[in-house]
Amino acid sequence: MQFTENEFRDYLFNHHKESISELIVGRREPVSWQGDEFPPLSFLLQQIAEQKINKILDGLESLVIIAQELRLEKTGDSTTRVDLFGNSETNGLTIIELKKSKQTERQAYTELLAYANHFCSIFPGITEGVINSVLIAPMETRTVRDAFAQEILANDKFAVALIPKQDEGKITLSVYYPDKSYYQWFQNNLLDDRSMLTVAISFPIIDGWIDIDQETGDRNIPDYSKVALNTISNTISYQLEAGGYHSLVYASQNWGEIAKLLPYPNTIYVVVINPFASFRSGINNQKVSGESALGRLAEIQEIYDQLDEDKREFWIESLESNFHDFVIRTVREEFERCFRNTDQSSFQSEISIPDWYGLKTSMIDSVFTHNLDIYLSGLLRKIYMSYVDYMYNKKEDDFYYSDDLPKYSYDTLRDFLPVWEILRGLGLGKENA
The missing domain is CATH 3.30.70 (Alpha-Beta Plaits)
Incomplete structure (x- = not known):
């Protein structure tokens, strides 16, 4: 039997309030440099990201989920709901957003960032960088994978992505680590x-x-x-x-x-x-070109084509x-x-x-x-x-x-x-x- 998103959320809340870390698989040690020469920038960036991911994973061992479908209300605004909400002795405030479909995972990541911003507004003095965001989603959409790598590296957010899997009734949450190609792109341009x-x-x-x-x-x-x-x-x-x-x-x-x-x-x-x-992305005869990944140039082109x-x-x-x-x-x-x-x-x-x-x-x-x-x-x-x-x-x-x-x-x-x-x-x- 395959869980729906709501059933999956209820399962985590009812059975793993204090033990969600028991479901996590695929954690590995950050990359380590074995050569005698100067380590390349792409390696250092990958090490920074993976150390941050593992730090959050370690903190999930003390996570206690204290609410599901937590309503976030602002005067005059519509109500939104956090799938799961908890606190960790190590990591502090933790927000979990759950999507089992790749069609909705982009929306889920956007919602996570918005939730973090909401907590900053009601607890003046904290920043999004100290709020832990956990996305449970297939991570099949390149836009979401790009956004995740960008947030943890360039924007210094504390976020981790877990891929839900169900096999013969057993549920696991597999850790997502960005592919090394993401760091190579940073190295080539940064x-x-x-x-x-x-x-x-x-x-x-x-x-x-x-x-x-x-x-x-x-x-x-x-x-x-x-x-x-x-x-x-x-x-x-x-x-x-x-x-x-x-x-x-x-x-x-x-x-x-x-x-x-x-x-x-x-x-x-x-x-x-x-x-x-300009060397990364420029426009010539209505075509976007530059020294960037083709996929990113295509996304800029898509935006450009929709402008007045x-x-x-x-x-x-x-x-x-x-x-x-x-x-x-x-x-x-x-x-x-x-x-x-x-x-x-x-x-x-x-x-x-x-x-x-x-x-x-x-x-x-x-x-x-x-x-x-x-x-x-x-x-x-x-x-x-x-x-x-x-x-x-x-x-x-x-x-x-x-x-x-x-x-x-x-x-x-x-x-x-x-x-x-x-x-x-x-x-x-x-x-x-």
């Missing part, structure tokens, strides 16, 4: 120089507050200047993290003998992954332009917030959008400079931290980079050179560096 939007805010010396190295008589910026510049970078990075951007931020100051010749020797560089980069004809021509260009505006506005607002003062005085600054590859290879901008601490946000931070974990977990006799790394890992977390070198090795413009 850290390409052409994916990077760079925003630079340059400003003058502020006597007594942010000075250049010539004032100290050596090649070192005064400590108070370093503190000020790093604080500005950190403040902007925090705001980008809150906005969901994947970025790196650092301050740079030209060497003293060069700085005294320039009106704006201080610069805050903000480098953000641009999801609308007078809005089509520059649709993707407008998305990229709007993204640029969002980032520039965020950076500018945080920068200006850092320079409010009691006497209401102000100074001139200039904002530019340099080419990332050109910036990295410029002697004036990247070599004859003091490059201070780097602050990472979003997926860039996750990627970098995974690499640090990998390197410091290696056995001593395999530690062929030991002469180039600090003794303790905390020295790698902000210092410009280790971050710069490691991200370059992972593919941040590797071909052009």
Whole structure:
């Protein structure tokens, strides 16, 4: 006998309120790198995702389901219902949505995300990232598989997908792990120089507050200047993290003998992954093309074909332009917030959008400079931290980079050179560096 969706929900609630983990099969250890060379980005991304999935699975061992068909009501809105609702000592609030048909699984995943958002609205202070979403569905629709990989990797959601199976009356929930091809696509596009939007805010010396190295008589910026510049970078990075951007931020100051010749020797560089980069998807003669998977280009084409004809021509260009505006506005607002003062005085600054590859290879901008601490946000931070974990977990006799790394890992977390070198090795413009 095959259960209907309602019967399946009732079965889980009545028989596995505190033991749903007993039904889960197919859990495996995250991929591990066995080679002696630098692990590829696709491997690190797969490891990040699978570690997150397994962490949620482990937390389901303490899950207690406390309600079924939980009504979520908002004044003036229609009522929706959560299939199963519970709490875990390890994972906290957990929402389970159940669909046995591939025709409805896309709707179920959309509903899960909406439910998480609802709980954020009634418990101010929590975010969707700390709500555990469990989708029980066939996972046969590519759109759902894509969305799942995107949510756990790029959007930092805590989600797990379980595939229901029934064989001779025995019910199991098989763990879904995204195929490695998903991570390869991220690798091919994520850290390409052409994916990077760079925003630079340059400003003058502020006597007594942010000075250049010539004032100290050596090649070192005064400590108070370093503190000020790093604080500005950190403040902007925090705001980008809150906005969901994947970025790196650092301050740079030209060497003293060069700085005294320039009106704006201080610069805050903000480098953000641009999801609308034109090389990935562009429109030519009403056809969408670019360096992206054919399936994704086809989906963009489908959207494009449904747009009003007078809005089509520059649709993707407008998305990229709007993204640029969002980032520039965020950076500018945080920068200006850092320079409010009691006497209401102000100074001139200039904002530019340099080419990332050109910036990295410029002697004036990247070599004859003091490059201070780097602050990472979003997926860039996750990627970098995974690499640090990998390197410091290696056995001593395999530690062929030991002469180039600090003794303790905390020295790698902000210092410009280790971050710069490691991200370059992972593919941040590797071909052009």
